[in-house]
Amino acid sequence: MIIAIANLKGGVAKTTTAVHIACGLAKNGATVLVDSDPNRSSLAWAGKSSNAPFKVITEIELLKYQGQFKHIVTDTKARPEREDLKILLDTVNLIILPTPPNGDDLRVTVSTAKALAELSSTKHRVLLTKVPTHSGASDEQDARTWLESQKIPVFKGRIRFYKAYDKAFLAGVPVYEVKKDRNAKLAWSDYQAVIKEVMDYGK
Ligand SMILES: Nc1ncnc2c1ncn2[C@@H]1O[C@H](COP(=O)(O)OP(=O)(O)OP(=O)(O)O)[C@@H](O)[C@H]1O
Ligand SMILES: [Mg+2]
Numbered sequence: 001m002i003i004a005i006a007n008l009k010g011g012v013a014k015t016t017t018a019v020h021i022a023c024g025l026a027k028n029g030a031t032v033l034v035d036s037d038p039n040r041s042s043l044a045w046a047g048k049s050s051n052a053p054f055k056v057i058t059e060i061e062l063l064k065y066q067g068q069f070k071h072i073v074t075d076t077k078a079r080p081e082r083e084d085l086k087i088l089l090d091t092v093n094l095i096i097l098p099t100p101p102n103g104d105d106l107r108v109t110v111s112t113a114k115a116l117a118e119l120s121s122t123k124h125r126v127l128l129t130k131v132p133t134h135s136g137a138s139d140e141q142d143a144r145t146w147l148e149s150q151k152i153p154v155f156k157g158r159i160r161f162y163k164a165y166d167k168a169f170l171a172g173v174p175v176y177e178v179k180k181d182r183n184a185k186l187a188w189s190d191y192q193a194v195i196k197e198v199m200d201y202g203k
Helices: 014-026 041-048 059-065 082-091 103-118 139-149 164-171 184-201
Strands: 002-005 031-035 055-058 071-075 094-099 124-128
Touching: 002 014, 002 082, 014 031, 014 041, 014 071, 014 094, 014 164, 014 184, 031 041, 031 059, 041 055, 041 164, 055 059, 082 103, 094 103, 094 184, 103 124, 103 139, 124 139, 164 184
Parallel strands: 002 071, 002 094, 031 055, 031 071, 094 124
Antiparallel strands: none
């Protein structure tokens, strides 16, 4: 499977999603994470990690590894042009659009999804990230209702907001390897549910 993680907006958990989806796919077959974001955050993450379950490379390096991987995940730059979206659509099986469930991020995500729909995409799906965990929060449901009213496909699973992700990034490990954080396992279970949906999508 070739999966792109994209959004017109930055800071929406693209890199975090790319890294954790790649962790899940790596259990199914050789996986590479291509860092196509000029910020190179995925490479920074991997640079600290001694035993990542997948390889992290730049776009150009992919040329020399052609055909060696069962799954390719690409972390794209913020603000892709329409032309970038078209190339993505022609190339990948699935485009994941991560977004926190708040007004401004959703507004930009809806415009990204609409830009894809205008290109006749049936390959994009929104992933709600950084979802507040305090009781009574209705952000997730409100966001779903809003996205569904615009006929934008959304993953059933969602990624809740946990500090464990920051610790994971700083340590250069997947969130399930974060020590002394009681939410690290819960955080990983969120991505596991989404990885299952991704694998089902690929069938
Ligand atoms: N579910 C989450 N809960 C809490 N914090 C999170 C979560 N997901 C990501 N973060 C944190 O939010 C910040 C931004 O995440 P990330 O770098 O993945 O976003 P990005 O979309 O790749 O950003 P950029 O546009 O800079 O590339 C990071 O500090 C990350 O640790
Ligand atoms: Mg990033």
